[in-house]
Amino acid sequence: MGKPIIYGTDGSPAVRAVLLTAHAIGLDYEFREISLQKNEHKTEEYLKKNPQHTIPTLEDDGKYIWDSHAIITYLVGKYAKDDALYPKDLYKRAVIDQRLHFESSVLSPRMIRMFGFGPSNKDPQALESAKTAIVEAYEFLEKFIGSNQYFAGDSLTVADLSILATFSTVINFVPAEQGKFPQISSWLDRLTKLPYYQKANGEGLEKIKAFIKKMSSCFQLFREHRRKVLHFGFNMGKPIIYGMDRGPTVRAVLLTAHAIGLDYELHEIDPHKNETKTEEFLKKNPQHTIPTLEDDGKCIWDSHAISTYLVSKYAKDDSLYPKDLYKRAVVDQRLHFESSVLSPRMFAFGAARKSTDPQVLENARTSVLEAYDFLEKFLGGNEYLAGDSLTVADFSILATFSTMISFVPAEQEKFPGLCNWLNRLTQLPYYQKANGDGLQRFMEHIKKLASQ
Numbered sequence: 001m002g003k004p005i006i007y008g009t010d011g012s013p014a015v016r017a018v019l020l021t022a023h024a025i026g027l028d029y030e031f032r033e034i035s036l037q038k039n040e041h042k043t044e045e046y047l048k049k050n051p052q053h054t055i056p057t058l059e060d061d062g063k064y065i066w067d068s069h070a071i072i073t074y075l076v077g078k079y080a081k082d083d084a085l086y087p088k089d090l091y092k093r094a095v096i097d098q099r100l101h102f103e104s105s106v107l108s109p110r111m112i113r114m115f116g117f118g119p120s121n122k123d124p125q126a127l128e129s130a131k132t133a134i135v136e137a138y139e140f141l142e143k144f145i146g147s148n149q150y151f152a153g154d155s156l157t158v159a160d161l162s163i164l165a166t167f168s169t170v171i172n173f174v175p176a177e178q179g180k181f182p183q184i185s186s187w188l189d190r191l192t193k194l195p196y197y198q199k200a201n202g203e204g205l206e207k208i209k210a211f212i213k214k215m216s217s218c219f220q221l222f223r224e225h226r227r228k229v230l231h232f233g234f235n236m237g238k239p240i241i242y243g244m245d246r247g248p249t250v251r252a253v254l255l256t257a258h259a260i261g262l263d264y265e266l267h268e269i270d271p272h273k274n275e276t277k278t279e280e281f282l283k284k285n286p287q288h289t290i291p292t293l294e295d296d297g298k299c300i301w302d303s304h305a306i307s308t309y310l311v312s313k314y315a316k317d318d319s320l321y322p323k324d325l326y327k328r329a330v331v332d333q334r335l336h337f338e339s340s341v342l343s344p345r346m347f348a349f350g351a352a353r354k355s356t357d358p359q360v361l362e363n364a365r366t367s368v369l370e371a372y373d374f375l376e377k378f379l380g381g382n383e384y385l386a387g388d389s390l391t392v393a394d395f396s397i398l399a400t401f402s403t404m405i406s407f408v409p410a411e412q413e414k415f416p417g418l419c420n421w422l423n424r425l426t427q428l429p430y431y432q433k434a435n436g437d438g439l440q441r442f443m444e445h446i447k448k449l450a451s452q
């Protein structure tokens, strides 16, 4: 077998996250340029490696892994001399996983939105709200780092490398001023001094910086945001899941909890009543999202980070989140797909339903169907999304997919694998309690909103 091959182009932040990790662990790798501009990610050959046609993709031992987050955790697990960059300690790992999903589903999409503006799209209101969203993401990051040196405590982890690649890019659109964001500014300063920074991130960044600067010249100034400083304080007890079971992400965690027979408490927190924004809840989760898990006095959020944590800590074996590095990387890729593709497309469809332009709704439908198409490909001929046994990837996608099909049906003839998979999962003994009931409440809630 040859050396690991990284496919991509280093202008891409996701590719640079992988390069940073590869350099951090001293990996002997080969880099193969895949140009998006030349559509090299859509060739038949590349699609065989990665049907989702994203860069980066890793080839290792004849297997393919994509999604930068799945790749970097895989590389550390397989090739690093120790686990410092992705600790085996379950709580530390869950914190890192939450940061990785934050990068994947919040920071990165908010940055990508900026690439949509330019001379032909200068809608000032949309631009203002895109910039506000980025500043809010900086505020979250400032809270996550707290008084630590790094994003998951006092040593460098893959969470830093993933966020670094994107953050160093997005600040060229919306600067994160030292006065307003002192912690993340010093963090950036610290990381640019890593011996491999220039080679792994700096060089690729230079390539797109000039492009961003040019785009930004047509942007307006954005308004300032208040930065809140929060203090943490937690309770002990049995694991508590905070949230409302009508939300897909909460249901994903409930499915996992039921699958492993967890004895938990569900504390209702309703975002529509602003219960996620109380001082008390913000102490548990400054990102004010549900679900949030409280376990042993510690709080973890992001459904994906919670599910993998729960399995690692409480399940009788690792079948729902295998320890085998390749199998785990496949599950991680599916989780990040849910977080950064499937779920955002569901929300985009919801927003498009309010548009008066029928084309907007049609485009949103097309991108939902494309996501179904990816899922059909991920399944291949398998019974489950990451092979022949059930994993947390199935739960995460099940909760979202079962919600989406009420709006955009997935027809049996077009998506036979996916429909059979759904059918199979609805027969799980805990399906109704963990997903079905909440889904029904979700549908009733939508009906009520529509009739108002």
Ligand SMILES: N[C@@H](CCC(=O)N[C@@H](CS)C(=O)NCC(=O)O)C(=O)O
Residues within 6 Å of the ligand: 012, 013, 014, 015, 036, 041, 052, 053, 054, 055, 056, 066, 067, 068, 069, 104, 336, 340
């Ligand atoms: N969550 C993915 C995002 C990867 C991604 O979207 N990469 C972009 C370039 S930065 C891409 O490949 N775009 C082309 C496409 O999706 O067809 C990751 O972290 O790897």
